[in-house]
Amino acid sequence: MTHMIKALPEKVRGRVITRSDPDYDEARAVHNAMHDRKPRAVIQCVDSADVMAVVASGRDAGLDVAIRGGGHSVPGFGTVDDGLVIDLSKMKSVRIDSIKKVAQVGGGATWGDVDHATYPFGLAAPGGIISTTGVGGLTLGGGIGYLARSHGLSIDNLLSADVVLADGRQVTASDYQNEDLFWALRGGGGNFGVVTSFEFRLHEVGDVVGGPLFYEFDDATAILQCYREFIAVAPEQLGCLFGWQIAPPLPFIPEDRHGDLFCVMVVCWNGPHEEAERVLKPLRDVAEVKAEQVGVMPFPALQSAFDGLVPKGMQHYWKADFITELTDAAIAAHVEHGKKTPHLSSSMHLHPINGAARRVGADETAFGHRDKNFAPVIVGIWHDPADNEANTKWVMDYYAAVHPHSGSEGGYVNFMSADDDRRAPANYGANYERLAAVKAAYDPDNFFHINQNIAPASGR
Numbered sequence: 001m002t003h004m005i006k007a008l009p010e011k012v013r014g015r016v017i018t019r020s021d022p023d024y025d026e027a028r029a030v031h032n033a034m035h036d037r038k039p040r041a042v043i044q045c046v047d048s049a050d051v052m053a054v055v056a057s058g059r060d061a062g063l064d065v066a067i068r069g070g071g072h073s074v075p076g077f078g079t080v081d082d083g084l085v086i087d088l089s090k091m092k093s094v095r096i097d098s099i100k101k102v103a104q105v106g107g108g109a110t111w112g113d114v115d116h117a118t119y120p121f122g123l124a125a126p127g128g129i130i131s132t133t134g135v136g137g138l139t140l141g142g143g144i145g146y147l148a149r150s151h152g153l154s155i156d157n158l159l160s161a162d163v164v165l166a167d168g169r170q171v172t173a174s175d176y177q178n179e180d181l182f183w184a185l186r187g188g189g190g191n192f193g194v195v196t197s198f199e200f201r202l203h204e205v206g207d208v209v210g211g212p213l214f215y216e217f218d219d220a221t222a223i224l225q226c227y228r229e230f231i232a233v234a235p236e237q238l239g240c241l242f243g244w245q246i247a248p249p250l251p252f253i254p255e256d257r258h259g260d261l262f263c264v265m266v267v268c269w270n271g272p273h274e275e276a277e278r279v280l281k282p283l284r285d286v287a288e289v290k291a292e293q294v295g296v297m298p299f300p301a302l303q304s305a306f307d308g309l310v311p312k313g314m315q316h317y318w319k320a321d322f323i324t325e326l327t328d329a330a331i332a333a334h335v336e337h338g339k340k341t342p343h344l345s346s347s348m349h350l351h352p353i354n355g356a357a358r359r360v361g362a363d364e365t366a367f368g369h370r371d372k373n374f375a376p377v378i379v380g381i382w383h384d385p386a387d388n389e390a391n392t393k394w395v396m397d398y399y400a401a402v403h404p405h406s407g408s409e410g411g412y413v414n415f416m417s418a419d420d421d422r423r424a425p426a427n428y429g430a431n432y433e434r435l436a437a438v439k440a441a442y443d444p445d446n447f448f449h450i451n452q453n454i455a456p457a458s459g460r
């Protein structure tokens with residue numbers, strides 16, 4: 001084993017960082033500080049050849065291999081004890097074809113890298129709402145962000161992917177090559193191989209009218225009821241999520257309200273700027289807006305506006321569902337538990353996934369829950385490990401209260417925690433069986449298992 005690790009630097013061009021390196025602790029750390037794992041080596045791959053070499057070496061040595069894109073996985077799937085980490089963070093190039101409106105994106109890029117590269121062309125790909133999140137994990141699980149209502153999920157804009165398979169070969173998956181693999185990649189997570197490059201369709205997105213509206217927590221029931229009706233019919237160029245937010249000490253919030261709990265709606269209007277106020281009027285009429293920072297801004301500015309709330313190294317525990325209807329009973333449960341939001345980085349976010357995201361057929365991609373209107377997630381995020389028990393309990397109690405109102409067992413794979421591993425079949429619904437068959441075809445030994453695992457179908 002030691003011999004294999006020693007031989008790795010001869011096979012790859014990227015750095016092989018082991019326990020004896022001074023930056024080992026930095027190299028092994030992932031976003032969620034709850035996962036303090038000690039791999040044998042972190043290999044900072046620089047190209048597909050590096051990835052192919054590490055896959056082959058890991059397989060031959062019988063080691064667990066974790067794939068790390070942006071490292072944001074809440075269950076810490078970007079690291080592993082005693083195994084190898086394929087760290088893609090050096091593979092972050094983004095190439096734009098502004099005529100075809102297509103981006104070629106390295107497997108370790110973040111959404112900040114993509115937004116930075118596409119904005120000067122007046123273009124964007126639908127990603128997530130925090131710029132430090134990896135394109136890799138976010139896309140392979142689905143990809144929900146402000147552009148989901150207008151242009152669909154990230155996977156709905158994926159045109160092709162270069163994938164290093166468990167046998168060490170790299171193939172391209174698209175509508176025309178390895179179609180079954182391409183289908184499975186769009187929602188099936190890191191189960192099928194290491195994506196070294198993503199090709200995305202881009203859309204015209206430049207400056208948007210965006211930002212947060214803060215309301216009194218006491219208005220929560222009325223606001224959630226309004227939001228549910230509003231977002232069902234609002235123009236699709238509007239992205240708008242609801243959440244709880246303890247007020248950070250920011251200048252646009254009155255100083256005497258810093259630390260108070262509010263309801264927040266974060267809007268992203270990607271239509272004509274002069275129409276924004278008319279579109280947002282119902283959100284202004286429902287209750288008094290106590291503080292806001294809505295205005296014209298570059299799309300990447302909105303995409304990174306909340307990064308400060310979620311720096312690397314905090315404790316994370318999340319729970320999630322999909323829901324079709326936000327019932328009054330569900331709203332009552334949200335309000336009861338939202339009231340106890342423990343930290344200003346903790347919240348419940350209600351992401352709308354209607355509009356363009358809902359028009360894709362349930363069997364067109366592996367992301368099966370296309371009849372749902374919302375992807376709610378209870379995000380427990382805090383600094384101090386001494387609060388782990390209490391804050392994890394807040395998420396669990398909250399989830400126990402709202403889950404019975406969800407009307408579905410499944411949730412969004414990218415919002416799951418480590419103890420959600422048994423939910424995979426429900427998370428994919430009717431698509432699970434086909435996913436297991438594709439897994440058996442491309443990774444029969446379940447080599448790629450540090451993920452929301454899809455077990456290979458037996459009998460092949």
Ligand SMILES: Cc1cc2nc3c(=O)[nH]c(=O)nc-3n(C[C@H](O)[C@H](O)[C@H](O)COP(=O)(O)OP(=O)(O)OC[C@H]3O[C@@H](n4cnc5c(N)ncnc54)[C@H](O)[C@@H]3O)c2cc1C
Nearest residue numbers: 067069070071072073078128129134136137138144190195
């Ligand atoms: C602060 C924060 C904000 C978030 N916001 C959003 C949001 O707005 N919308 C949303 O949809 N999700 C969001 N998420 C969830 C996010 O989609 C998942 O955590 C996702 O797994 C992160 O991807 P990553 O590449 O950063 O993570 P990693 O930990 O690097 O990887 C996560 C999983 O994907 C696999 N993987 C990563 N890259 C590749 C690759 N290139 N090839 C093959 N497999 C790969 C890994 O093996 C692992 O199983 C957020 C998460 C956090 C922590």
